[in-house]
Amino acid sequence: MGRITGTTRLLAVLGDPVEQVRAPSLVNPLLERLGRDAVLVPMRVRPPDLAEAVRGLRRIGNLDGLLVTVPHKIEICRYADELAPAAAVAGSANALRREPDGRWRADNFDGVGFVRGLRAAGHDPAGRAFALVGAGGAGAALAAALLEGGAARLAVCDTDPGRLDALVRRLAGRWPGRVTGSAVPRLADADVAVNATPLGLRPGDPLPFDPSGLRAGGVVADIIMRPAETRLLRTASELGLTVHHGDHTLDHQLECYADFFHLDRRPASP
Amino acid sequence: MGRITGTTRLLAVLGDPVEQVRAPSLVNPLLERLGRDAVLVPMRVRPPDLAEAVRGLRRIGNLDGLLVTVPHKIEICRYADELAPAAAVAGSANALRREPDGRWRADNFDGVGFVRGLRAAGHDPAGRAFALVGAGGAGAALAAALLEGGAARLAVCDTDPGRLDALVRRLAGRWPGRVTGSAVPRLADADVAVNATPLGLRPGDPLPFDPSGLRAGGVVADIIMRPAETRLLRTASELGLTVHHGDHTLDHQLECYADFFHLDRRPASP
Known part of the structure; x- marks a missing residue:
């Protein structure tokens, strides 16, 4: 894990419970290997709080995207501006990213x-x-x-x-x-x-x-x-x-996430 | 910096801009020295987005508190449930923590x-x-x-x-x-x-x-x-x-933060 400073960009994984979620343990070493000034942090959000939590998180300028796990994968689709084909067919999503134009796009790599x-x-x-x-x-x-x-x-x-x-x-x-x-x-x-x-x-x-x-x-x-x-x-x-x-x-999702969040490229400016 | 996993608890520092903020570089090594499974991450929030951002962040169950910097120190007082005396007199706050009863208390250590x-x-x-x-x-x-x-x-x-x-x-x-x-x-x-x-x-x-x-x-x-x-x-x-x-x-605020966020004690359960 590199140092977290004021310039560090954020990804978050939302779940309830979230303690068992493995994404931070897998994605953070990947971010480090790629030399990215970014971290993935866990966020526990209860189902009745999801709408307000996501509305708030979209206002965080250096938050580039979300991973989403149980029990939010279906409900989260309501808060995306667009659904990739896999998310639309499945009716559920496990990843959202902020597009350059500010829209949030949901996809599903499960x-x-x-x-x-x-x-x-x-x-x-x-x-x-x-x-x-x-x-x-x-x-x-x-x-x-x-x-x-x-x-x-x-x-x-x-x-x-x-x-x-x-x-x-x-x-x-x-x-x-x-x-x-x-x-x-x-x-x-x-x-x-x-x-x-x-x-x-x-x-x-x-x-x-x-x-x-x-x-x-x-x-x-x-x-x-x-x-x-x-x-x-x-x-x-x-x-x-x-x-x-x-x-x-999850092992095979890692490469999907890296691609979806452009982890091999420079971050978009805030 | 220790490993971030699903059990890691969060603190965030809100500012606009936030890239220059030193709190993450000072507080994260302190958390590590204290053996805490917690990180402080920067969050850039524009002034018109503050209300919605804070409302959302209060719904994150493993987020134990916020540091607040320019330009939000005055406005943030509107979103606290109670103000410590220093925050009340100054009319501004730079730290909020979640109390065991779920209320958010603001204080000012500037x-x-x-x-x-x-x-x-x-x-x-x-x-x-x-x-x-x-x-x-x-x-x-x-x-x-x-x-x-x-x-x-x-x-x-x-x-x-x-x-x-x-x-x-x-x-x-x-x-x-x-x-x-x-x-x-x-x-x-x-x-x-x-x-x-x-x-x-x-x-x-x-x-x-x-x-x-x-x-x-x-x-x-x-x-x-x-x-x-x-x-x-x-x-x-x-x-x-x-x-x-x-x-x-900031060097002298560190001890204030450590005390305010109970960094030398076990975290409250989620």
Whole structure:
């Protein structure tokens, strides 16, 4: 970490809770390697405070952008001036940047980061069948990127019928005939089952789904990064299934962030 | 600087411009010495954006307090829930902290920092006559602390008659018979002449006052910290006057900040 002075520019990651967020530990060393006079700081914002917090943060002249995590990824789209295609299709965003003209543009790298991570681990989604549990911000982004990445079939599950139907309709509009939705997980036909819910963040959480429903040789992926070994992944391991950890996604998102925030270029003047 | 992670707590310094502000360079090494998982970051906020920015920053759960510098020291008092006595008398504040009950308390350490710095340099204000140029936020704080510190006479000068009269009236109510106000600097009777205007921050600025009006052996003090050698102090030196640099104040404010923000104790839980 370089010295913070009056000239240091800011990025912030918004979440609630925020203590577990790994982005500062990954992005700050990157900023340092690139020789940037900038830091990424965590900011805990409760859901009812999001509108006011973001309105205020947009007034900070040396704040160049935001990363956004649970539970704000869907709601944050309301406070952007424009949505990149991945954010528009997913209905959620995890990064916002200030454009030279002062507008705030939102994009979503959860999906592309996850798909890059799957590919790097040898699980290219092309032609495979997926069961995705959770149709919130992260789930929506993963769904869009998996379909974009060539997934043959995607069964989305969520206990909230409203948001499940809205997501399935949006996905089916763009990728017809490959998406189904249900209130309970449909694992039997899946090659890969993915947890995109927050279940597993806290020690007493129930499993988001029972991995024993998956076929032998199947892959269980979790988007949760801390703890690295969620109860879901431990249970799947014990069943002899292949597991895919949450940190793969963030590792591959780093390059997306660096590009989005122009970290390899000089900062825009304030 | 320690590593910034998701658990790091925040302090911010608000100013416009903010690039010249020294607080991050002084406070962050102090936080590190104290082993605190916290950083102070600069935030540039334009005057018309202050209300919205502060409203937003109050919604950041891990932001424990603000330092405030030019030009926000007066206006910021409107956004505090309570004013400490030094802030109330000066009509300006340079530090706000979140109390355990969620209220925001404002205090002002410009004055006490300046007076401690004068004393440490051998210029105890007790019994001396002062000419103070600038009745803005910093000037008001210095005026109150100089009178509190025993200054025999204080001649305040400002080109804005409204804010000059308001300050003189407030000071005279508390320290009767020792304060006068004027639109032009009255240096002839002064032992110490103080610049409390922003003139000198930028290379082409005119002098805030002509130090040749001061008696031989007089002291010229500047609150400007960067550049360290303002044109005012250079001119005063060339005239054989004693000079007192702006950084003395911040050096002595550090201990005030550490106390105000409880930097030697564990942080309050979010």
